[in-house]
């Protein structure tokens with residue numbers, strides 16, 4: 001029989017039993033809905049993490065004092081300018097090294113007030129982080145050596161503080177403890193949006209100043225951390241360990257330095273993601289199975305209800321395949337409609353979750369095709385038995401059925 | 403057209419055997435109009451189901467239109483039903499949720515005729531039975547006689563070799579019954595081969611040959627020398643009605 005005709009018959013039949021069909025689809029709707037929602041939110045999260053990774057840089061490494069054993073740290077363990085130089089000279093594994101310190105602070109311009117996260121760095125830092133200058137310049141060697149009161153801020157902060165006005169060259173007041181310091185903006189960098197980043201940094205704007213100036217401002221001459229860019233991100237752990245060994249040799253101590261990079265964080269996130277995916281897959285699997293059983297049930301009811309119709313069709317020349325296909329198509333269409341409704345539900349739920357999670361969901365064509373494929377399969381798998389039952393009905397008995 | 407040899411049908415229910423048809427030798431030529439009569443349980447419907455390829459013989463042979471169908475498989479039988487047989491049932495057997503037109507289109511869906519051609523042929527068939535103005539009605543919006551006419555349109559739409567009608571007037575009043583017989587007579591005059599089962603001799607007398615069955619055997623085969631003309635009969639019936647009304 002005509003394929004199109006079968007689809008028409010199936011759609012009519014579903015429309016005639018709307019409520020029943022919707023209830024039947026519920027399992028599929030929930031199954032597909034939860035998969036679509038969770039997968040798209042997680043893919044959104046993954047994308048967000050990649051953005052953060054890009055910002056931080058996958059070949060970036062922070063070496064710092066082992067504050068886990070802070071009580072054992074003495075002044076001879078602190079890092080020195082000489083350490084930085086020694087690391088720089090380690091060889092081609094190292095691309096750039098910068099001392100690093102950060103302080104929370106506030107910036108004031110007139111009545112405007114903004115929370116800041118000040119990074120004290122050396123000019124070399126621009127090679128380590130993926131910083132893109134929009135205007136002006138990054139801090140330079142003169143700033144560094146002369147402990148100049150200059151600051152590099154991002155576009156967003158510039159917009160907030162000065163709106164349309166030119167920000168480079170303007171002065172802002174930043175706090176260091178109870179003291180106020182006036183600093184001059186020497187450059188503007190591109191703002192890097194990242195939800196994970198903003199979770200780590202709070203709602204503060206990241207700004208950069210010469211570490212020498214920062215140390216002077218905060219009355220702290222010690223160096224606790226350095227930021228390193230390595231040539232090969234695959235060898236990041238190895239190079240990090242080499243640096244730590246070097247520092248231990250130089251300071252004749254042990255267990256005083258640790259490294260921080262994103263590999264551990266990534267592993268943790270990946271593990272969480274795969275555990276979560278497994279849980280969702282099980283839940284979705286169960287509800288899809290229940291949904292499939294629902295379809296099988298309703299199709300068996302439909303076959304019984306329409307026994308006479310089957311007899312009539314057979315008497316008019318329908319063969320087993322015609323009947324089989326007709327009922328299979330009906331099962332697949334119920335399943336597919338359930339799948340589409342489920343996708344719509346999943347997409348809305350994904351947006352709801354995402355508005356809480358602060359990152360956008362990602363809907364990939366692949367997932368949508370996969371959802372369609374799964375629902376089609378469910379329709380076929382659970383529709384085949386009822387359809388087979390219909391197909392093998394004896395026409396005479398079917399015609400006699402009341 | 404139809405040729406059966408020692409056609410036998412036995413139903414087995416566990417240890418109980420019912421001989422529904424025993425050694426039936428039947429010969430029906432192209433263009434004939436035959437009535438099959440007999441008491442209840444004599445095997446008339448069983449014969450119709452076998453002639454219509456809905457059921458298989460237990461033994462003997464059945465040749466339809468020069469082809470031995472007693473050995474055919476399900477798929478081929480379905481094809482024969484579709485191309486060579488037109489069924490008319492006592493209980494109409496129309497699909498309730500679709501229009502008369504769509505009901506008439508059904509057999510052509512299974513013969514793979516294009517939608518446009520299907521529609522055209524269905525319209526023609528419905529015109530032939532005088533239902534051009536009721537095409538878009540659903541069966542429950544039609545009278546019994548009209549439903550049976552839709553069923554006849556459906557039976558003849560694929561130009562079958564033979565039309566099989568099992569008590570087509572059984573559920574109808576006498577006037578509608580005559581209407582149906584008038585259509586059959588006209589179709590027969592146009593060349594259609596028709597076999598119909600009936601309990602009523604009055605109806606059987608509209609045909610040109612009456613075959614009687616008893617306990618599964620063919621017991622009598624007689625020609626009808628002067629068949630009743632259904633159109634005349636309808637005129638008489640309405641005369642009578644008028645007289646009663648006065």
Ligand SMILES: Nc1ncnc2c1ncn2[C@@H]1O[C@H](COP(=O)(O)OP(=O)(O)OP(=O)(O)O)[C@@H](O)[C@H]1O
Pocket residue numbers: 413414415420421422440441442443444445446447448449
């Ligand atoms: N599926 C079946 N299983 C067992 N016996 C059957 C079956 N179908 C018919 N029979 C028997 O076969 C015999 C002939 O039945 P059939 O329906 O052909 O009679 P009929 O002449 O059409 O009767 P009626 O005039 O009442 O319609 C009956 O005795 C009936 O009980």
Ligand SMILES: [Mg+2]
Pocket residue numbers: 446447448
């Ligand atoms: Mg009967």
